[in-house]
Amino acid sequence: MGGIIFGVVYYLKMDRNEDTLNTLLFRELQQVEGTIQRSLEKVGATAKYSFPESICVGDKCPLSSEDKKDLKIDLRKTSKGNFEKLRNSSADLADIRVLRVEYVNAESEDEKGGNVKTGDESVEPKLEDEAKSDYKKEQHFFSFEIPQFNTVHFTQLKYYENADLTLSIELESSIHYSLKQRVNRFQTVALVAGNGEVKSVINQVANLSNDAELLLRKVTNLSTDTSAGNSCKSDPDDANCSGDTQRGSSAFTIEGTRFVDVTLSESDYRAYIHPITSKGLSADGTQYYLVGVIKTSVINAQKLKLSPDLLMWLILALLLLIAVIPLIKLRFISANQTIQKGDKSQIVLGLIVAVGVMTIGFSQQLFFDYLIDFKKLQLKHIHAKIKEDFNSELQTLLESIGKIQKPAAYLDCNTENRKGQKCVELQGCDHTPGEFAEWPYCQYTDHTIFLGSHDSENVDNKNQEYSAFIESISSVNEDGQVISSKDYPVINVSQALSYTQKIDITDREYVRAGRNEKYWSYKDESSNKKAYKLYMQRLFNIEDGRRNLMLALSPKINPNLQVKPEYGKTASITKMFIAGTRLLAFEDKVLPNQFGYAVIDDNGKVLFHSNDSLSLIENFFTETNHNSLLKIATEHKNAQSPTLLEADYKGEPHLLIVDSLVQPQNKVAGETAIPWQLIVLAMFC
Known part of the structure; x- marks a missing residue:
């Protein structure tokens, strides 16, 4: 009876293990899809950012041929620098490069998407009809295409209405860098077009028993036409009918999200299919799919897998059963039979083994309970420490922002209204209007705010642990535009992080919250400090793809930094401050x-x-x-x-x-x- 119950439970456990594994494998494909989509977003954002905001010099429009040539050279230089930063910081775009920068002459566009004449040569933009009619209206258009194996081309267009000109940036990158970022369980993952053509392949060598047998480029039997196998039966000499195909290894439909069991190189595999929802960006409208392949034997092994704890108890139960067999024999011995000498030794040995097994099981359970209790205690300590670090760092950061003064280069400390303020001479603040200030650090009486790397000699030891790291601080008006002038510059950790042009940040979550004054309230209760109004959002930087934390802050945090329309007037045009930072508590x-x-x-x-x-x-x-x-x-x-x-x-x-x-x-x-x-x-x- 016990064996039957165990068999039923084990069978149900096998089904659950398979369902769990299928869920994890589909989730892995979703993460690969997410990485591809984020790669597209980063390329599109960086390309869009590279274009100049305007190409007209005053009223000088349209531009002369010489101006156009200079503009194209400048754009190529700017975009090359921006994508070099992106390449160095983004593993998924490790070899992205600028192919060409061209003018697209709108007047020469063929109605059906023919050749488009440019400044130097002819290119062939593959825009869908709807996109061609809309990109001028929206002024920006981004698309991609995969012209050959493992190579993707990106195209970003920008239309300048005043000059009636369209500039384009075309880029190239390998696909496999983005594909391999999230592949952990699959032996092979491929990017496949809707017609079954394999565009890129990632082989996890560590998961392969034979590297050559899983070259997925051979799996061209992935097809939207399930009759492919039947056609091979009728015409086995067809060049498209490989040995695998004739064995029925599988012409299966590339559509939807599902898995299919297939045979490749005389081995059984399971292929998981997942669509990529980026058809709208594809220049030729192609639908792409991710196909992950894993050996069926791996799935079966996972189905049969039992937890180490359960296996231990099963082994102990088996040993206990063996130990009590002599005792069972003693219980059911016939009345007219005697216990032999060998039976006595077996009974004694069985008792010893039974007691030993029970002792081991009891000790193991006690140790396991102790281990769990100890881990719970560790969890509580780690949780409390991270919370403490976060609150202390955020409190220091907000207090420091509230104490930032105008640079000494522009602040007269001897004037009547500035007497008594501690003014520290800052380096790198001399600049012309429109440029950005570079402040290495600003030191105050009881706090130190670091803008990047700092000189340890200038740091009070008592503030070292919770010093705040800020990359930039800016003032933003009610329209969501960053305010920059000689007297109120954008503060950056270094010139390398200074944006070379204005960025539209109005659609960002933290900017919308600041404009609508939907701030969060923050107060570190442990320090009994004042409450602050702020909003935080973590995002990918436009230029280099780094993860960064942005804060929207109420202008009341530092009235001294508020931008006023004219000298002497009290009305402020600062709607909020925004600051970029890295929280060391989580780094x-x-x-x-x-x-x-x-x-x-x-x-x-x-x-x-x-x-x-x-x-x-x-x-x-x-x-x-x-x-x-x-x-x-x-x-x-x-x-x-x-x-x-x-x-x-x-x-x-x-x-x-x-x-x-x-x-x-x-x-x-x-x-x-x-x-x-x-x-x-x-x-x-």
């Missing part, structure tokens, strides 16, 4: 083995992660299979203490501790408090 944390952390928003989006490559990419709720206890814990932001729970994360059992990153003191405060949750996690065993 390069050293944690014990099998421990990690994540900062998430209300939707589960991972803003910070102990593995930073997952930041802004992963959704924690999805990775925990939408665990109901976790969602409840994140919704209750007024909990008096962190919530401990167990959940499967990425298919593995984990211990989690969940709590608000900033603890609100009451329900009203909780409605406007920073709505981020800090989760610290550890492998269950």
Whole structure:
């Protein structure tokens, strides 16, 4: 009876293991798709940023031939520099380069998308009819195409209405850099067009038993026509009918999200198909799919897998059964039979083994309980430490921004209204209007704010631990435009980070919040400091693709930095301040083995992660299979203490501790408090 019950439970466990593995594999393809989409976004944003805002010099429009030539040279130089930064900081675009910068003469466009004459040569823009009619209206158009294996071309157009000219930047990059960023479980992942043509392949050599057998470029039997196999049967001499195809390894339809069992090189594999939802950007309207391939034997091994803890108890149970067999024999011995001498030794040995097995099991359970309790204690300490670091750093950052004064180069400390203020001479502040200031550091009486690398001799030791790091501070008007002038420059950590032109930031979340004054309220209750109004958003930088944290701050944080329309008037045109920073509390944390952390928003989006490559990419709720206890814990932001729970994360059992990153003191405060949750996690065993 026990064997039957175990068999039923084991069978159900096998089905659950397979379902879990299928979910994780499809999720991996979704992450690969997300990486590809973010690569497209980064290329499009950087290309758009590279174009000059205007190409007319005063009323000089249209431009002369010489002006056009100079403009094209400048654009090529600018775009080359911008994409070099992107290439150096983005592993998914490690070899992106500028192919050409050209003028597109709108008057010579063929109605059906023929050749377009440019300044130097003819190019063939492959724009869909709708896109061709709309890109002038929107002034920007971005598309991509894959002309050959593992090569993608990007095209960014910008139309200048005043000059009636269109400039284009064409770029080239390899696809496999983006494909391989999230491939962990699959042995092979391919980017496949809707007609079955393989555009790029990633082979995970560590997961292959035979490297050559899984060259997916041979798998051209991926086809939208399921009759391909039948045609081979009728005409086996067809050049398109390979040996694999004739064995029925598979002409299967490339559509939807599903998996198919196939045979390749006389081995069984499972192919997972997932569409990429970027058809609107494809210049020729091609639909692309991701196909992940994994050996069926790997799936079967995962189906049969049991946890180490369960295996241990099964082995102990088997040993216990063997040990008690002599005792069972003693219990059911016949009345007319005697116990032999050998039976006595077996009974004694069985008793010893049974007691030993029970002792081992009991000790193991006690040790396991102790290990779990110790991990829970570690989770609490790590969680409390990260929260403390975050609150101390953010408090220092906000206080420091509030104390920033106008550079000494423009501030007369001897004037009546400036007497008593501590003014420190700053380097790099001499510049002409329109340029950007470069402040190495600004030191004050009780705090130090660092704009980049600093000189340790100028730092008070008591402030070293919670010194704030800021890359830039800017003043923004009510239209969402950055204000820059000689008297009120954009403060940057270095000239290398200074943007060479204005960037449209009006659609960014933190800018919208600042313009609508929908700030969060922040107050470090442990230090009893004043409350601040701010809004934070982590995002990818336009120029170099780095992850950065941007803050929108109420102008009341520092009236001295507010921009006024004219000297002597009190009205301010500063709607908000924005600041770029790196939170050292979440950067390069050293944690014990099998421990990690994540900062998430209300939707589960991972803003910070102990593995930073997952930041802004992963959704924690999805990775925990939408665990109901976790969602409840994140919704209750007024909990008096962190919530401990167990959940499967990425298919593995984990211990989690969940709590608000900033603890609100009451329900009203909780409605406007920073709505981020800090989760610290550890492998269950």
